Amino acid sequence: MIKINNDFDIDSTITCGQIFRYELIDDTYIIVIKDRVISIKKDGKYLLIESNNEDNLLDVITDYFDLKRDYKKITSDLINMDKRLEDAVNYSSGLHMIHQDPFETVIEYVISQNNRVPSIANSLNMIALKYGKEVIFNNKKYYLFPEYSKLKDVSVEEYRLCKVGFRDKYIYDIVQAINLNLLDLNKIYEMNDTDALNYLIGFKGIGNKVASCILLFAYHKFNVYPIDTWVKKYMKDEYGIETEKDIKKFTNEKYMEYSGLAIQYMFNYKRNKK
Numbered sequence: 708m709i710k711i712n713n714d715f716d717i718d719s720t721i722t723c724g725q726i727f728r729y730e731l732i733d734d735t736y737i738i739v740i741k742d743r744v745i746s747i748k749k750d751g752k753y754l755l756i757e758s759n760n761e762d763n764l765l766d767v768i769t770d771y772f773d774l775k776r777d778y779k780k781i782t783s784d785l786i787n788m789d790k791r792l793e794d795a796v797n798y799s800s801g802l803h804m805i806h807q808d809p810f811e812t813v814i815e816y817v818i819s820q821n822n823r824v825p826s827i828a829n830s831l832n833m834i835a836l837k838y839g840k841e842v843i844f845n846n847k848k849y850y851l852f853p854e855y856s857k858l859k860d861v862s863v864e865e866y867r868l869c870k871v872g873f874r875d876k877y878i879y880d881i882v883q884a885i886n887l888n889l890l891d892l893n894k895i896y897e898m899n900d901t902d903a904l905n906y907l908i909g910f911k912g913i914g915n916k917v918a919s920c921i922l923l924f925a926y927h928k929f930n931v932y933p934i935d936t937w938v939k940k941y942m943k944d945e946y947g948i949e950t951e952k953d954i955k956k957f958t959n960e961k962y963m964e965y966s967g968l969a970i971q972y973m974f975n976y977k978r979n980k981k
Contacts, residue, residue, distance in 0.1 A: 776803070900928045
């Protein structure tokens with residue numbers, strides 16, 4: 708176990724739509740990440756983390772939950788940029804952007820198209836069960852999401868058995884493209900936001916919204932972001948702006964390099980505030 712003094716909000720961070728493979732048991736979140744299973748819970752001002760694999764656990768947690776970024780400064784800057792955003796920022800105080808594995812992020816957001824969260828999670832878990840590595844944590848079996856090389860011989864029909872629906876062909880083509888190095892996920896780290904977006908949407912099954920999610924949640928490119936129903940409602944209610952084009956123009960001009968974070972705070976506030 709490791710113990711970290713950090714005040715980030717694990718509830719908002721984990722449940723705000725960034726990831727799908729987690730469960731809440733009492734006050735503890737169990738999350739399946741790239742190479743291990745972790746449990747994390749809040750204990751006063753501390754985070755208590757355990758894993759089936761304790762090797763370099765502090766480094767893994769620091770990277771995964773983006774603990775080195777100065778979110779307090781960012782939120783202060785956002786409020787200075789736009790006082791009308793203050794309620795959403797304060798409500799989302801402590802929300803961090805999770806730094807996910809790019810391959811799993813690609814697959815989960817391809818599956819997310821026109822889909823519900825429980826169905827997305829179910830499909831991801833079925834793929835992991837059939838093709839991923841089994842690990843034991845707290846006397847329970849979990850399955851890591853498979854690396855793309857492990858999926859190179861999986862057929863369209865086999866993906867369909869994992870309840871991915873019409874997305875089966877997209878997943879097959881994308882996995883093949885990655886294995887053939889036609890889609891290089893590492894190259895995206897070096898690209899600017901626009902080039903990265905255009906690169907991803909060049910592959911069938913990855914539209915603008917899916918590509919934006921991938922770039923925001925896996926690569927932390929904060930100038931690229933999805934516009935969903937909750938964000939549209941927030942922008943209409945607060946600013947009288949309705950079209951996606953106008954929302955993006957306003958957001959880019961107003962929040963600049965923090966646009967993706969501002970959008971995530973709007974989403975979290977509008978969806979969850981009672």
